[in-house]
Amino acid sequence: MSNYIRRFGDHLIIRFPKEADHHHLLSLSDKIRMEFIKKGVKNIIFDFSDVAFMDSSAVGLVISKSKTVESLGGKAGLCCAKGHVLKVLNACAATGVSQMFVNVEDAMNSFDKKQNA
Amino acid sequence: MEFFNEMTVSFKSLSINESFARVTVASFVASLDPILEDLADIKTAVSEAVTNSIIHGYEGKEGVITIHCTITGKKVTIQITDNGVGIEDIEQAKQPLYTTKPEMDRSGMGFTVMETFMDEMDVVSCPGKGTTVTLVKTIA
Numbered sequence: 001m002s003n004y005i006r007r008f009g010d011h012l013i014i015r016f017p018k019e020a021d022h023h024h025l026l027s028l029s030d031k032i033r034m035e036f037i038k039k040g041v042k043n044i045i046f047d048f049s050d051v052a053f054m055d056s057s058a059v060g061l062v063i064s065k066s067k068t069v070e071s072l073g074g075k076a077g078l079c080c081a082k083g084h085v086l087k088v089l090n091a092c093a094a095t096g097v098s099q100m101f102v103n104v105e106d107a108m109n110s111f112d113k114k115q116n117a
Numbered sequence: 118m119e120f121f122n123e124m125t126v127s128f129k130s131l132s133i134n135e136s137f138a139r140v141t142v143a144s145f146v147a148s149l150d151p152i153l154e155d156l157a158d159i160k161t162a163v164s165e166a167v168t169n170s171i172i173h174g175y176e177g178k179e180g181v182i183t184i185h186c187t188i189t190g191k192k193v194t195i196q197i198t199d200n201g202v203g204i205e206d207i208e209q210a211k212q213p214l215y216t217t218k219p220e221m222d223r224s225g226m227g228f229t230v231m232e233t234f235m236d237e238m239d240v241v242s243c244p245g246k247g248t249t250v251t252l253v254k255t256i257a
Contacts, residue, residue: 056230057224
């Protein structure tokens with residue numbers, strides 16, 4: 001598992017790199033796919049807390065992986081998006097695709113509650 | 118007399134040069150003392166255009182991308198040119214969510230971001246010969 005991917009129970013946390021462009025995300029998509037092949041991953045949470053620059057390459061990854069998760073009955077969330085990151089997400093209407101959360105814990109708690117409801 | 122400055126930079130169509138391109142343009146524009154938001158908008162738009170040239174123009178093959186940037190008064194004009202495959206239908210390519218590379222997790226929002234973040238955007242393309250994207254922003 002790369003430094004950008006962590007797993008807590010059935011949640012997969014994707015911590016985007018500081019420069020979230022096409023070049024820096026090249027290998028991340030395959031790594032996420034590999035994690036999904038392993039048993040147990042249900043939800044995906046995208047963490048933007050380290051991101052200083054982002055373009056629509058990151059949005060493409062978010063939309064694609066969110067659709068995969070939701071087609072398998074899971075949920076996708078975005079957290080720690082602010083400033084320019086939020087502006088790019090809004091410009092691409094990505095905030096309508098996935099739920100927004102203040103932080104990773106908030107997202108995990110929300111998904112756990114819905115699962116247990 | 119109105120202030121005028123210009124620069125031209127050419128580089129290989131390697132993805133590692135995406136950050137070089139946007140930082141170079143941002144450094145050039147910095148002489149206008151823009152607010153951070155304007156600088157971030159310009160960097161994002163340049164990154165989108167250069168990424169398009171690498172992925173769609175040259176389809177991952179080796180080529181050259183040229184950026185010509187001018188400053189006239191407070192107006193910044195950035196032209197990003199490739200000699201790649203070109204775009205058959207520019208209006209279709211500009212549609213939000215339209216992408217020819219969904220398998221690469223492309224959002225199809227590159228042109229939408231460029232249009233949203235800049236004051237003007239123009240695309241000229243000749244299939245088989247290449248594409249030039251012109252981005253314009255006036256710094257307040």
